[in-house]
Amino acid sequence: MGEDGGLIAGHARVLAARQLGIAEIPVMVAAGWSEAQKRAYVLADNQLAITGSGWDPELLRLELGELKLSGFDLSLTGFGELELKDLLAERTEGLTDPDDVPAVPEHPVSQTAICGCSGGIVSSAATAQWRRTSSACSAAASRT
Secondary structure, eight states, rough: OOTOOOOOSSSHHHHHHHTTTOOOOOOOOOOTHHHHHHHEEEEHHHHHSSOOOOOHHHHHHHHHHHHTTTTOGGGGGTOHHHHHHHHOOOOOOOOOTTOOOOOOSSSSSSSEEEEEEEEEEEEGGGHHHHHHHHHHHHHHHHHO
16 A cells, blocks of 8 residues: 555455455555555566466556666566566567568579489588588498
8 A cells, every 4th residue: 555545456355355344454555665666566466466367468568668767677576587578579560461472583592402312302501411411322322
């Protein structure tokens, strides 16, 4: 609870107390906390208590972004470094339709070759390896 009496976290606890007819519950007063500290506490409280509940990803990203801009240490929110990087990553729409296939270039970069020992097709990227194995295949075939 904030010094002004506003509820910072524990909304489900308050609702449960009401349903049970409990008029008073103990609270911790966030005395002397900055707005950033209160907001970070809300995130950490929810993150630590997650048991199947979900976040609104856009609101979470915005809240974390604002805390980061204020210089707050985001590691105190309960999210790991990789989670934070993913949550704060800028999301953009692709510039092309994901189903679009580019046209085949007039002069392709790779070429195919037939591997004599196995009859397989290899790309030019594998040609050097093919030449080495081709020699080995030829030598093995001459011994049989």
